[in-house]
Amino acid sequence: MDEDTEPLEEILKRFQFPESLDGEPEENIGIVSLKENCPNCYGVQWVKVPVPLGHPQFGSIEPCYCWEQASGKDRYTRLRRYSNLDSLARYSFESIDPRGLDSEVESQGLFLEAFNSARLFASDPKGWFVLSGPSGSGKTHLAASIGHIALENGIPALFVVVPDLLDHLRSTFLPESDNSYDVLFDQVRDAPLLILDDFGMHFSTAWAQEKLFQLLNHRFNVNLPTVITLSGPIENLDPRLISRLQDPSSSKILSLSNKKGTLSHRLGAVPQPMLEEMTFENFETKSLSLNKKHRDNLEMVWTAAKQFSKNPSGQWLVLGGGPGVGKTHLAISIINENIIRGDSTFFAFVPELLDHLRYTFAPHSPVTYDQLFDEVKSVSLLILDDLGSQSSTAWAEEKLYQLLVYRHNARLPTVITVDTNVELKPAIGSRLRDIRFVLALEIDVPDHRDKPSRN
Numbered sequence: 001m002d003e004d005t006e007p008l009e010e011i012l013k014r015f016q017f018p019e020s021l022d023g024e025p026e027e028n029i030g031i032v033s034l035k036e037n038c039p040n041c042y043g044v045q046w047v048k049v050p051v052p053l054g055h056p057q058f059g060s061i062e063p064c065y066c067w068e069q070a071s072g073k074d075r076y077t078r079l080r081r082y083s084n085l086d087s088l089a090r091y092s093f094e095s096i097d098p099r100g101l102d103s104e105v106e107s108q109g110l111f112l113e114a115f116n117s118a119r120l121f122a123s124d125p126k127g128w129f130v131l132s133g134p135s136g137s138g139k140t141h142l143a144a145s146i147g148h149i150a151l152e153n154g155i156p157a158l159f160v161v162v163p164d165l166l167d168h169l170r171s172t173f174l175p176e177s178d179n180s181y182d183v184l185f186d187q188v189r190d191a192p193l194l195i196l197d198d199f200g201m202h203f204s205t206a207w208a209q210e211k212l213f214q215l216l217n218h219r220f221n222v223n224l225p226t227v228i229t230l231s232g233p234i235e236n237l238d239p240r241l242i243s244r245l246q247d248p249s250s251s252k253i254l255s256l257s258n259k260k261g262t263l264s265h266r267l268g269a270v271p272q273p274m275l276e277e278m279t280f281e282n283f284e285t286k287s288l289s290l291n292k293k294h295r296d297n298l299e300m301v302w303t304a305a306k307q308f309s310k311n312p313s314g315q316w317l318v319l320g321g322g323p324g325v326g327k328t329h330l331a332i333s334i335i336n337e338n339i340i341r342g343d344s345t346f347f348a349f350v351p352e353l354l355d356h357l358r359y360t361f362a363p364h365s366p367v368t369y370d371q372l373f374d375e376v377k378s379v380s381l382l383i384l385d386d387l388g389s390q391s392s393t394a395w396a397e398e399k400l401y402q403l404l405v406y407r408h409n410a411r412l413p414t415v416i417t418v419d420t421n422v423e424l425k426p427a428i429g430s431r432l433r434d435i436r437f438v439l440a441l442e443i444d445v446p447d448h449r450d451k452p453s454r455n
Contacts, residue, residue, distance in 0.1 A: 083151055084159045087351060087386060089323060091144035093119055100138050100256065101271060107257045111138060114254040118142045121252075122149035125193050125225035130245055132230040133256030139229035140352065142256075143195050146227055150193050158191040161351075162199050163358055166208050167393045185211075189218050195227040198355055200237055200362075209238045220244045231359055268346040268376070270332055275339075278332035280306050294445040298326070301441045305330045308439065309337035312381060312413035318432050318440040320420045324447030327417035331383050334415055338381050346379040350387050354396050373399075377406045383415045388422035397425055404431045411437060 093115070100111030114131060121129045122145065129146070131139040143159070150157040165188065172181040188194065199212075217240075219226050234242060234253070245251055285298040301319070308317045312334070319327040331347075338345045353376065360369040376382065387400070407414050408431045416432070418424065420442060424432070432438060 083147060083157050085144060085147050085151070085157070086323075088140070088144040088147075088159065090328070091141045092148055093122075093142075093145045096138060096141050096145075097271065097273060102137070102257055110254075111256050114142060114256050117252065117254055118146055119149075121227075122146040123153075125150060125155065125227075127223070128220075128226045128228065128245070128251035130228045130230065130251060130253040131256060132234065132253060134231060136352075136356070137256040139231070139256060140197055140355070143197055143227050143229050147193070147195050155193055156191065157193040157195060158188065159195040159197065160188060161197045161355070162212070164393060165196075166211065167395075169211060185215070189215050190224070193225045193227070194219065197229050198358070199228045199230050209241075213238060213240050216241060216244050220247070220250065223250065231362070268348065268379070270335055270347045274332055275336055278329045279336055280309075280330075280333045283326060283329055283333060290445055297444045301326075301443050302330065304439065304441055305334060308415075309334040312338075312415075314411045314413065314437055316408075316414045316416065316432075316434075316438040318438060319415070319417045319443065320440065321443035321445070322419060322421065322447060325443040325445050327443060328385055331385060331415050331417055335381075335383060344380040345383065346376055346381070347383045347385065348376065349385045350400070353384075354399065357399060373403070377403050378412070381413045381415070382407060383417075385417050387416050387418045387428075388424050397428070401425075401427050404428060408434065 096115075098112050098115045099108040100115070102108060102111065118129070118131070125146070131142055133139050147157040147159050168179075169181060169184060172179045172184055216226070218224075228245070234245060237245070245253065280302065283302055285295055285302055290298070305317065305319070308315060317334075319330060321327055335345050335347060357369060357372060360367055360372055404414075406412075432440060
């Protein structure tokens with residue numbers, strides 16, 4: 001480790017590790033806290049139209065007065081805070097090949113149709129838009145892209161992962177819960193644009209089926225725009241849900257792949273465009289509109305990451321910093337060097353990795369949980385991108401802890417990117433404090449994505 005490199009313990013002081021797990025609330029999934037903001041809408045920015053049952057506008061919504069009074073910039077900030085889309089900021093229509101990730105011509109044609117339809121829906125969300133396909137086929141990417149366009153157009157969009165939503169709803173019944181089930185459920189049910197990711201990826205209990213039917217039945221009856229992603233066959237769902245999803249008057253279903261019930265062969269791989277765009281050679285350190293301190297910081301981190309890529313054996317590299325500072329760019333640059341050597345690499349955007357692991361419990365999954373987990377934990381080089389951006393359910397934290405402990409004990413090369421503003425659980429954060437073989441670097445610069453360069 002370079003003598004000029006800041007000690008790990010100093011960097012980790014800025015990573016906001018909580019002192020104890022006891023009483024720690026779960027990560028917010030986009031539901032606005034009732035303790036903040038407007039007393040009329042509680043920060044949601046909309047309210048139900050006050051009309052009696054039977055009125056044509058019953059169940060519809062309208063902007064709250066606080067929304068009307070807010071400035072344009074403040075509106076957008078509120079929308080992003082509410083949306084739960086910040087961790088998916090990289091997902092856009094511009095960042096994915098319109099033909100998808102599959103090499104088969106038929107699947108490329110299906111994805112292109114879904115891609116074009118998704119862009120059209122995003123411009124004017126009406127009815128239901130359903131994306132079906134195997135895990136890793138690009139459903140979440142397109143769904144999140146729709147959400148980002150909606151936010152840019154001033155439409156409140158809420159992105160929720162269905163298994164996480166059910167976990168949060170269940171938690172409201174615990175004696176120590178500060179959240180109201182009714183308020184939480186209503187906020188999701190009445191969202192102007194609701195994006196339900198991984199629908200069907202939940203335990204098929206009677207309770208879960210009933211809650212989801214109530215949710216979708218309400219949105220169907222009042223015709224609220226809804227985006228749904230499905231990993232498994234629609235035939236596996238509750239017949240009542242199927243009838244809503246297949247209603248041609250309000251719902252459009254598109255398949256992204258001709259592969260049925262298989263994990264994507266691209267799981268763990270980086271799309272070729274990203275590999276070409278994110279290299280050490282095109283990582284900008286000097287010509288950006290940054291001051292000398294920031295440019296020096298970028299050059300220091302670039303040099304350390306480049307050195308790590310030459311011989312990562314037995315080492316961990318933790319890249320910290322805010323969004324848009326280049327953490328993922330450097331991580332993928334390391335992958336490029338690893339590919340040249342012919343070594344195996346697994347790139348995992350942490351929320352997506354957890355989704356893939358959940359998928360293995362579905363009846364139609366072609367691989368078991370053990371098979372997938374063993375592949376990830378034992379790979380020669382693992383890249384964990386955006387650690388801490390996942391929904392912090394007990395299950396998610398346990399899986400990540402098991403993964404990190406295994407690779408920590410085995411001294412397996414690992415690269416981790418983390419937002420320094422995110423709170424990591426102590427059990428996970430402790431593995432990042434081992435100065436014997438962990439190099440932690442903070443990219444201490446402002447977000448410089450799409451910023452002009454100095455000539």
